[in-house]
Amino acid sequence: MNIWIFNHYATTPAHVGGTRHFDLAKHLSDKGHQVTIFASSFNHFSKKEMVFHNKEKHSEIEWINGIRYVWINTPAYNKSLGRVKNILSYTLKSYKIAMAACEEESPDIVIGSSVHPLAAIVGYLVAKKASCKYYFEERDLWPQTFVDFGKISASNPLALVLYKLESFLYEKAERVIVLFDKAKHYVESRGVDAGKVIYLPNGVNLDKYEQLEPTLRVDEMFKGLENKFVVAYIGSHGVANHLDPVIDLFSKLREHPDIHLLLVGSGAQKQELMKRVQEEELSNVTFEDPVPKAQIPYLLSKAQMGIISILDTPLYKWGFSMNKIYDYMAAGLPIAMVANPDLTGPLRSVKGIYVQDQLEELQQVIVNSSGSAQMRREEGEFLQEYVRKHYSWEVLGDQLESVMLNDVEGVSRNEKAV
Numbered sequence: 001m002n003i004w005i006f007n008h009y010a011t012t013p014a015h016v017g018g019t020r021h022f023d024l025a026k027h028l029s030d031k032g033h034q035v036t037i038f039a040s041s042f043n044h045f046s047k048k049e050m051v052f053h054n055k056e057k058h059s060e061i062e063w064i065n066g067i068r069y070v071w072i073n074t075p076a077y078n079k080s081l082g083r084v085k086n087i088l089s090y091t092l093k094s095y096k097i098a099m100a101a102c103e104e105e106s107p108d109i110v111i112g113s114s115v116h117p118l119a120a121i122v123g124y125l126v127a128k129k130a131s132c133k134y135y136f137e138e139r140d141l142w143p144q145t146f147v148d149f150g151k152i153s154a155s156n157p158l159a160l161v162l163y164k165l166e167s168f169l170y171e172k173a174e175r176v177i178v179l180f181d182k183a184k185h186y187v188e189s190r191g192v193d194a195g196k197v198i199y200l201p202n203g204v205n206l207d208k209y210e211q212l213e214p215t216l217r218v219d220e221m222f223k224g225l226e227n228k229f230v231v232a233y234i235g236s237h238g239v240a241n242h243l244d245p246v247i248d249l250f251s252k253l254r255e256h257p258d259i260h261l262l263l264v265g266s267g268a269q270k271q272e273l274m275k276r277v278q279e280e281e282l283s284n285v286t287f288e289d290p291v292p293k294a295q296i297p298y299l300l301s302k303a304q305m306g307i308i309s310i311l312d313t314p315l316y317k318w319g320f321s322m323n324k325i326y327d328y329m330a331a332g333l334p335i336a337m338v339a340n341p342d343l344t345g346p347l348r349s350v351k352g353i354y355v356q357d358q359l360e361e362l363q364q365v366i367v368n369s370s371g372s373a374q375m376r377r378e379e380g381e382f383l384q385e386y387v388r389k390h391y392s393w394e395v396l397g398d399q400l401e402s403v404m405l406n407d408v409e410g411v412s413r414n415e416k417a418v
Contacts, residue, residue, distance in 0.1 A: 001033045001408055002105065004098070006123040007113040008090045010039035012064055013208075013294035017045040018323050021113070022067065023205045027397030029066040036068040036107075038094045038122075042076055042086060045236075045266070046290060049076060059097050070097060091118040098126045106130045108408045111177070113137040117165055124172050133407050136173035137200075141186060141318060142166065148315040166190070174407055177400075180319030181345060198403060203396045204326040204387060208297045218299045221262070221288050225302075228260040229370035231336065232303035234296060235324045237267030242311040245338045247276060249359045249366075250285050257284065259370055261307070264288045264299065300331035304376060305369055310339035312357070319345060329387035332380030334369055336362050350386060352379030 005025065011017040025035035041051040041060075051060055051071040062069045074089040075082070107130050112123020120136055127134035143162035146152045152159050170176055170192045177198045178184055184197040222230070231250075237243055243263070250261045261284060263273075270287065277285045291299060300306070306328030310316060325347070328335050337355040341348045348355040354365045369376055389395065 001028075001108045001404060003028065003033055003035045003109045003111065003404070004107040004123075004126065005035065005037045005111045005113065006094060006098075006119045006126070007037065007115065008040050008087065008119045009044050009115050010037050010069075010113075011043065011045070011050075011293065012069070014292050015043055015046070015050055016290045016292055017043060018202070019205075019293045020202055020323075022064075023203065023393040024397055024400070025067045026065055026205070027393045028401060031397075031401060033401075034068070036070060038070045038072060038098060040074045040086065040090045041071040042074045047076070047078060058093050070094075070101075072097070087116055087118060091122055094119070095122045095125065098122065099129055102126065102130050107132050109133045109135060109404055111135045111137055112169075113139055114142065114169075115139050117142055117162065117169070120169055121165075124169065133174045133404075134172060135175045135177055135198075136169045137177040138166075138169075138183070138187070139179060141183065141315075144186065144318075145315060148313060148317075175403065179321040181321075182317065182319040186318050198400065200396055200400055201321040201391060202323050202326060203391045203393045204323075204330045206330055206388060206392050206394070208294070209301075209330040209384075212298050212301055213294070214298055215291075215295050217291060218295055218302065221264070221299070222302050225260055225262070225286075227258070229258055229305070229366075230303040231259065231261050231305045231307050231366060232300060232328075232333070233261070233263045233265070233307050233324075234299070234327065235265045235322070237263065237265050237270035237273060239269060240311055241267065241269070242309040242338070243269065243273055244276075245359065246307060246309050247273060247280075247282070247285065249338065249362055251280060251282060252359060252363050253366065254282060254284055256367060256370070259284060259366060261285045262288065262303065265290045296327055297331065300327060300333060303331070303333060305336060305366065306331070306333040307336045308338070310337065310343055312340045312343065316343045326387055326391045329383040329391070332377075332384045334376055334379045334383070336365055338362060350383070352383045 005021050007021050010021045012022050028035050043050050052073050060071045072090050072093045074086045077083045077086050110123045110127035112120035114120040124134050143159040147154050175198050177200050179201050187197050188194050253259050274287050334352045339355050340357050341355045344355050347353055356362045
């Protein structure tokens with residue numbers, strides 16, 4: 001099959017950010033399919049240009065591990081207005097470039113991924129031009145996310161427009177891909193046939209955890225922490241990441257100097273969190289800048305536990321799919337989750353995952369874990385097997401491939417492979 005994916009924010013393991021579509025494309029490519037990803041050259045997570053560096057070009061093609069990336073040259077930004085310009089630039093340029101490409105080759109399936117809905121619209125228009133199957137991947141439930149967070153009301157004119165756009169994409173799509181376990185119920189509540197919905201959560205490439213690649217950057221990060229019990233957090237430091245309770249937790253743990261929190265990432269709340277740690281003189285907390293995805297396995301191999309915090313909001317009634325959870329599992333790290341247990345679904349009963357909204361309880365969990373290497377080893381081995389069975393890209397990619405082959409009659413794995 002020839003598969004095109006439109007994801008404004010797609011990255012590679014060499015960059016900062018999630019690699020959902022790279023990992024999926026790599027698996028499909030290894031099975032004989034050709035995959036093209038249309039992505040912005042400006043990295044939303046690091047706020048850095050990845051490709052062009054003053055080149056006067058609208059786009060550039062790069063082959064990475066058998067995957068064809070079409071990098072769209074989009075403007076840099078730091079604030080909201082700049083981001084809007086960046087979105088419009090990606091939308092217009094990717095549309096023009098993909099439409100021209102349709103004159104030379106025809107995709108069998110186009111996936112439009114709605115980190116913002118305009119990328120999904122471009123995917124639909126290109127699929128219509130190519131007369132091929134269109135899959136709508138709804139990464140975030142727009143505008144339901146804004147409504148559930150209380151940013152706008154369901155009757156707000158913007159919400160009404162976005163609901164109509166969402167319904168349009170549902171109607172036109174051959175399949176609707178969702179990342180959250182309960183999101184399919186939301187899609188069905190919007191009048192969509194249940195048979196049309198595919199649950200495809202984020203996953204993990206286990207090969208990277210079995211063949212670790214040491215890096216000087218990570219080694220430097222752990223200098224002075226060699227004899228500590230390191231609890232790692234990797235990811236964004238924003239409002240939705242709810243990291244203040246994690247700092248509260250380690251304030252309680254200051255009487256255990258051998259237990260250390262390492263936060264790796266960036267985000268709008270990072271400076272405030274760093275200021276708070278400094279004011280409270282918490283010597284058991286360290287902040288580091290984000291690292292490329294390829295360095296995460298080695299980083300986690302040097303930690304003893306992973307941590308995550310989930311904001312108690314109606315948004316998560318549809319579930320969640322956070323990359324860091326599967327990365328922790330793949331690294332064999334027990335996981336402390338600061339969360340309302342009712343939000344975490346089946347994860348709260350998985351061995352090695354501790355879900356609590358009472359910090360005193362999690363404090364004791366971390367202390368107990370720091371004192372028992374055997375318990376950590378047993379829990380880690382269980383989690384590695386659990387993620388292999390349920391969230392490896394080998395398993396998830398096979399599931400999607402099976403649906404695709406079913407939808408595209410007469411096209412085998414190798415017909416359009418490079």
